Amino acid sequence: MGMTITEKILAAHAGKEHVSPGELINAKIDLVLGNDITAPVAIREFEKIGVDQVFDPNKVALIPDHFTPNKDIKSAEQVKILRDFAKKHGIPNYFEVGVMGVEHCLIPEEGLALPGDLIIGADSHTCTYGALGAFSTGIGSTDMAAAMALGEAWFKVPESIKFIYYGKLPRWVGGKDLILYTIGKIGVDGALYQSMEFTGETINDLSLEGRFTMANMAIEAGGKNGIFAVDEKTIEYVKARAKRNYQIYQSDADAKYSQVYEWDVSKLEPQIAFPHLPENTRPLSECGNVSLDQVVIGSCTNGRIEDLREAAMVLKDKKVSHNLRLLVIPGTQKIWQQAMHEGLFDIFVNAGAAVSTPTCGPCLGGHMGILAKGERALATTNRNFVGRMGHPESEVYLAGPAIAAASAIAGRIAGPEEVGVR
Amino acid sequence: MNLLQGKTWRFGNDVDTDLIIPARYLNTSDPVELAKHCMEDADPTFAGKVSPGEIIVAGKNFGCGSSREHAPIAIKAAGVSCVIAASFARIFYRNSINIGLPILESPEASQAIAEGSIVSVDVATGTITDQSTGKTYQAAPFPPFMQSLINAGGLIEYVKTKMK
Numbered sequence: 001m002g003m004t005i006t007e008k009i010l011a012a013h014a015g016k017e018h019v020s021p022g023e024l025i026n027a028k029i030d031l032v033l034g035n036d037i038t039a040p041v042a043i044r045e046f047e048k049i050g051v052d053q054v055f056d057p058n059k060v061a062l063i064p065d066h067f068t069p070n071k072d073i074k075s076a077e078q079v080k081i082l083r084d085f086a087k088k089h090g091i092p093n094y095f096e097v098g099v100m101g102v103e104h105c106l107i108p109e110e111g112l113a114l115p116g117d118l119i120i121g122a123d124s125h126t127c128t129y130g131a132l133g134a135f136s137t138g139i140g141s142t143d144m145a146a147a148m149a150l151g152e153a154w155f156k157v158p159e160s161i162k163f164i165y166y167g168k169l170p171r172w173v174g175g176k177d178l179i180l181y182t183i184g185k186i187g188v189d190g191a192l193y194q195s196m197e198f199t200g201e202t203i204n205d206l207s208l209e210g211r212f213t214m215a216n217m218a219i220e221a222g223g224k225n226g227i228f229a230v231d232e233k234t235i236e237y238v239k240a241r242a243k244r245n246y247q248i249y250q251s252d253a254d255a256k257y258s259q260v261y262e263w264d265v266s267k268l269e270p271q272i273a274f275p276h277l278p279e280n281t282r283p284l285s286e287c288g289n290v291s292l293d294q295v296v297i298g299s300c301t302n303g304r305i306e307d308l309r310e311a312a313m314v315l316k317d318k319k320v321s322h323n324l325r326l327l328v329i330p331g332t333q334k335i336w337q338q339a340m341h342e343g344l345f346d347i348f349v350n351a352g353a354a355v356s357t358p359t360c361g362p363c364l365g366g367h368m369g370i371l372a373k374g375e376r377a378l379a380t381t382n383r384n385f386v387g388r389m390g391h392p393e394s395e396v397y398l399a400g401p402a403i404a405a406a407s408a409i410a411g412r413i414a415g416p417e418e419v420g421v422r
Numbered sequence: 423m424n425l426l427q428g429k430t431w432r433f434g435n436d437v438d439t440d441l442i443i444p445a446r447y448l449n450t451s452d453p454v455e456l457a458k459h460c461m462e463d464a465d466p467t468f469a470g471k472v473s474p475g476e477i478i479v480a481g482k483n484f485g486c487g488s489s490r491e492h493a494p495i496a497i498k499a500a501g502v503s504c505v506i507a508a509s510f511a512r513i514f515y516r517n518s519i520n521i522g523l524p525i526l527e528s529p530e531a532s533q534a535i536a537e538g539s540i541v542s543v544d545v546a547t548g549t550i551t552d553q554s555t556g557k558t559y560q561a562a563p564f565p566p567f568m569q570s571l572i573n574a575g576g577l578i579e580y581v582k583t584k585m586k
């Protein structure tokens with residue numbers, strides 16, 4: 001019987017001809033990563049194992065991105081644990097402030113995630129690299145510790161759900177809207193333990209940026225991974241970045257899926273997720289009048305150059321609403337520099353936005369834009385849980401960059417047309 | 423250690439890791455510190471009132487959201503002996519097994535057990551008994567591989583034996 005792309009990658013890394021859903025396997029990993037929150041715990045556990053070395057220093061990545069540039073003494077000490085560990089074990093892929101970026105923007109940009117890879121990360125949004133036709137999934141710190149020692153990890157082969165999207169997306173509608181729509185349809189546990197395979201003509205037309213956004217949020221539907229077939233766009237993206245060989249896998253025509261969803265998205269409206277779950281989605285036309293105190297454009301979901309360009313297109317020659325804070329946070333230093341060269345920062349700053357160095361910052365309520373009690377933010381991030389961006393009685397709404405930019409101008413949830421952008 | 427008994431605290435569906443341990447406390451990984459804020463954004467009084475050995479009963483998709491192991495660590499360090507839920511989010515499930523926090527999946531028990539009931543749990547067999555009503559429930563048993571992880575005392579101990 002045929003296999004899905006996910007099954008093929010898992011089988012190859014487990015040294016097997018064939019795997020089936022439900023099977024428990026041990027598989028070799030191509031990369032294991034952690035951040036300033038999860039890696040300190042992993043390093044503590046690693047040291048308990050009692051081995052002198054990590055299995056392969058080139059296959060470990062440490063990215064201090066959540067509370068960096070260090071927001072306080074405790075965070076500085078967490079980051080120091082990563083830095084010292086990287087030095088001790090000769091790990092080249094430790095990214096200091098200045099070359100650092102939000103991990104899931106940075107790893108693909110650095111060519112550390114490639115098609116056919118098996119990647120695990122002590123961060124739930126590690127599923128982002130599925131955009132490149134890799135199997136990648138979030139694990140915990142203890143898993144990270146074990147993987148750093150062994151170079152392998154245990155997996156239960158997931159069932160796969162196939163999503164087919166067709167039709168040309170309307171203007172201002174993109175990957176974020178597709179994934180929010182999907183989560184709204186199937187719920188925050190709609191893909192629990194399963195693989196989400198994104199296909200269809202709409203996906204073929206979608207940029208890599210849009211695919212990263214979608215794969216990123218697979219976890220918000222409970223998914224183990226999100227994955228896309230490799231095409232010319234993928235090759236174009238990895239060609240300039242890959243420093244090692246990679247393998248392309250495709251799902252077989254007779255691969256088995258637990259479910260298949262098929263949606264015509266040619267009339268899809270921009271989607272907004274209301275508090276406090278990503279599944280509480282509404283089309284823009286049904287949002288009503290929701291006033292806002294803050295708008296955040298950035299994160300591993302929508303902090304890439306295409307996202308910033310889209311926001312700038314809306315913000316050009318416009319002003320951010322009085323008493324609203326607009327924060328723009330490019331995902332990596334390279335994205336930051338590119339945006340600067342393209343003149344996007346002039347547009348943002350003229351509009352009255354603050355542009356930050358790359359950080360997770362407000363996305364997880366860490367620093368750099370925390371909400372007070374009763375405040376409301378719209379963000380291009382991926383989670384709107386209770387207290388996610390600050391006070392437990394604050395609110396977060398999720399949307400794509402065009403809606404975020406238009407809402408910052410309007411001072412309430414709005415689309416580009418409502419602020420005079422066509 | 424396989425037989426646990428304690429009073430229950432109930433939580434709803436989709437309890438996420440930000441409710442279990444808010445990110446504002448993640449600048450430390452000290453279990454004692456984390457325990458002080460366990461479940462804080464779901465019930466700010468929880469850490470103050472939970473006693474060692476007590477049991478959390480929750481709805482579906484418990485532990486959804488982030489991969490932070492701080493979530494099961496906070497629960498374990500707060501003294502909670504076990505979590506019973508209708509279902510668990512996958513990373514939380516993995517993390518709990520890896521660090522040795524007993525978790526049991528039983529939609530029936532999740533629905534029926536009232537807050538404050540005394541419940542006993544046989545982790546090895548997955549049998550849950552509500553002492554207040556006398557009813558018993560059977561949780562899904564762990565596959566043998568996971569049982570061996572649990573028996574070894576968590577993933578690190580398991581890896582240690584594997585590296586020898």
Ligand code: SF4
Pocket residue numbers: 065066102103104123125299300301359360363364381382
């Ligand atoms: S940007 Fe937000 S979701 Fe992404 S890794 Fe950072 S904290 Fe997590």
